[in-house]
Amino acid sequence: MKLLLTLPLFALLSFSNVQAQTAPAAPTKSTSAAAPATAQFKTSAVCDMCKTRIEKSMAYEKGVQSAVLDVPTQMLTVTYRPEKTNPAALRSAVQKTGYDADDQVADARAYNRLPDCCKKTNAVH
Numbered sequence: 001m002k003l004l005l006t007l008p009l010f011a012l013l014s015f016s017n018v019q020a021q022t023a024p025a026a027p028t029k030s031t032s033a034a035a036p037a038t039a040q041f042k043t044s045a046v047c048d049m050c051k052t053r054i055e056k057s058m059a060y061e062k063g064v065q066s067a068v069l070d071v072p073t074q075m076l077t078v079t080y081r082p083e084k085t086n087p088a089a090l091r092s093a094v095q096k097t098g099y100d101a102d103d104q105v106a107d108a109r110a111y112n113r114l115p116d117c118c119k120k121t122n123a124v125h
């Protein structure tokens, strides 16, 4: 008999736990979200096609607000939501696009799919 009483009580408790966990998540979607962070990566981009490719690919990454590549310096500047992503994940996204990110070497398959003009053996052009 005691078991019959505790079971619904347990169900009630776990339900209120779920509510407690979901409730604080709601304000993060509003204006009280953490301020965007900025990260910079040195890439192996060499031309405007690389710029377009990387910026487009980063735009699809979770938590990315903006991505701008400066071709002459090969620097990629990413503005992101720190609660959604982090610099390591962003570097990995750059690698998967076929480019080096700092000391992380480009994903070989993605790199091999790049047109010849975008290979890192070329000088910036």
Ligand SMILES: [Cu+2]
Residues within 6 Å of the ligand: 045, 046, 047, 048, 049, 050, 051, 117, 118, 119
């Ligand atoms: Cu290119």
